[in-house]
Amino acid sequence: MTTSVNPTKLHQELLAAGLPVVSVASDGRVDYSRDLTTTEQITAAAVIAAHNTSQSTEEARIAAYFDSGISLQDLVFALWYKIMQGDATNADAIQASMDSINTTIH
Known part of the structure; x- marks a missing residue:
């Protein structure tokens, strides 16, 4: 093992x-x-x-999201406002940050 x-x-x-x-x-x-x-x-x-012990792509991306300042609380509130209030401003900003991270970690 x-x-x-x-x-x-x-x-x-x-x-x-x-x-x-x-x-x-x-x-x-x-x-x-x-x-x-x-x-x-x-x-x-x-x-x-x-087996390679390094992080999976998904794990590396999640760590990068948090390192960039995107918290779970931010995600929840952004989704709440987008779905319940029809305001996608925060969700779109977070998505843009996540897209940027995703292009560097694949």
Whole structure:
């Protein structure tokens, strides 16, 4: 097992490989819903060996949004005003910032 992993990312990678993963711990421990077949064990070993601990694109973008000053509170209020008040000013400004970030992180 890998000793340092990105648990969320590895969990998604194992799921994408069709494995019955239930959880992944930061120390590399992986729990499955049942015993793996021999073929699944080989697949799991390959996925784990290929695992890159760096952030996923989505995780990197979310971190950049927060670093740029976009908070969850800002998002909630911008959406509230856009949906409930018909004022898209803040939502459009946040979207422009997010679009800019998205072009640099892919």
